[in-house]
Amino acid sequence: MQTNYKISEKELGRVIRNKRIEKGWSAEKLGSLYGNAVRGYPVQQDAIYMIEEGHLPKNIKRRLVLAGLLGIPPLLLCPDLQAEADVSIPEHPLDRTEYTTALNAYWQKGYKGSPEHALNDLHERLQTLHNSVLYASAPQKEQIKRLLCSYHVRRAYIANELGRASLALSHFHKAITLATEEEFTDLHAMALYRRGEFFFDRAELKHAEQDLQAVLQLTRSTSSSSNKTRKYAPPERIKGRALNILGLTQVWKARNEAAFGQALKLIDESEKYIELDPGGDIYTIELTPQFYLINRARALVEVNNVKLQRSTQAQDILDELEQHQARKGKRIHNYERLNNIFILARSHFGKGYYPIATTLAQEALSLMEEMQSYIHLPVIKRLYEDLSSTSYGKSDDVAALGLQILFLEYAGMFQK
Structure with a gap:
């Protein structure tokens, strides 16, 4: 929540009091929850009354705890919260084979260090790719640009893991722009899918649907396009993933049996695109039986209309999942x-x-x-x-x- 004027501490105190009363909590109960969270033991109810009179703690962590307990937007109590700046890393020489191997390792095996370390390593690799493409021969240049697309998407994914949405969107945009300009239809579809998945995870369903529908359109249009576009036709597993997540977006919106049934059909359609061993390519996307079954089960319990939920069937799917390697x-x-x-x-x-x-x-x-x-x-x-x-x-x-x-x-x- 953002405001166009500075709210006084006294007004914030009234907000805290109203939220406490709205929850049905006494000052003593809030003091117990708040105190145990910030210092390991309760604070007196008089301390809560002081806060409600406008004497809020100066410590930003304590304000965040109050916001979390009472359901107050954190930026209202802590307007100075800002994202940390990105870290710059020096360059190192490029080895395309090693870069492809590293890309797949980040996807399949995880990180040797922390996700933050991985984010920094990918920043360094992107810088090296950018510098190398200027001096590469034509065939090498195309391969380096394809690596650039995939590395932007992978860094976007890890930025999203760390909760850095703006950075993730920036990298998605760069990947989509480059793939469009170079007619890398496969990577364009891959980047759009990952961004659609990003929007879905954030419950931004309209944006998710737009990207996922665009993926399906790309998979339909390659046969009538240029030779280069046909050369880089999207693999079917990307289409399957798009159908699967598009089905889940429809599940979240479904309010009746007919809409729910149509959503499940999309998810079930994705099953025919399952690919058990796609190999170590630069798409870093696979569609496995586990992915299909997990999202089929999610659909059965995440539909908003409680009457449409099928918890027993979801549990049966989880039991089936245990049989997979x-x-x-x-x-x-x-x-x-x-x-x-x-x-x-x-x-x-x-x-x-x-x-x-x-x-x-x-x-x-x-x-x-x-x-x-x-x-x-x-x-x-x-x-x-x-x-x-x-x-x-x-x-x-x-x-x-x-x-x-x-x-x-x-x-x-x-x-x-």
Whole structure:
């Protein structure tokens, strides 16, 4: 939330008081939750009254805790929050084979260090690619430009993992622009798909649909296009992924049985494009049975109309998933674990088992923190909002879940 004028501390105090009363909390309860979060033991209710009179803590971390507990937009209490600047890295020589291998390693195996370290390494590699393309021969130049597209998309993906949406969008834009200018239809489709997936994860469904429909249009139009466009026709697994995620966007919007059924058809259509071993190419996209089944199960529990949810069928799919061989790469495996937890949490929420759903959401957040990946944070925030609106919403466990979300959303602020 942004404002065009500076809100006084006294006004902010009134906002805090109104939010506390709205939640049905006494000053003593807020003091307990707030105190335990910031220093390990409760603060007196008089301290809460002082805050509500306009004497807010100067410490930005404590303000963020108050915002998280009470559901106040963090920027309202902490207007000075700013993203950290990107780090510049010096250049090193280019080896195209090594660059392709490294690109696939980031995708399939994860990171040797932290995601932040990976982000910096990719920045260095992009700089080297940019410098090398100026002096390369024509055949080499084309291959380097293709690597540039893929590296921009991979860096966008990791930036999104770290919650840096603006940086991610910047790299997506560069990849899409370059792929369009060079008629790399396959990479254009790949970049559009990844950006559509990015918008879907953020619940920006209109933008997600636009990008995913554009992917499908590209896959249909290559046969009547130029020789170069046909040379770089998108692999079918990209079309399958686009159909799959487009189906999920329709699931989120479905309000009746007919719309839900059409959404499931899109997801089921993607199954015929499953490719078990795509090899180590520069698309860094695959469509596996696990991906199809996980999203089929998600669809059954994430549809907004509770009457359309099919929790038992989703559980059957999770049981079927256990029969599939474990995926290569710890990071990919962890993402599958995350999705399984999301599905179980949503399933239990739909059945009214709110404490179990809350515990599973906390488990998912712990795994996300371990992975240093925040792509799926909006999914948990959506579940938290739904839990907050239930009879269990005023419990300490749901309040603790809200704080855990806050600590991940502003991870850099809370690192010791």
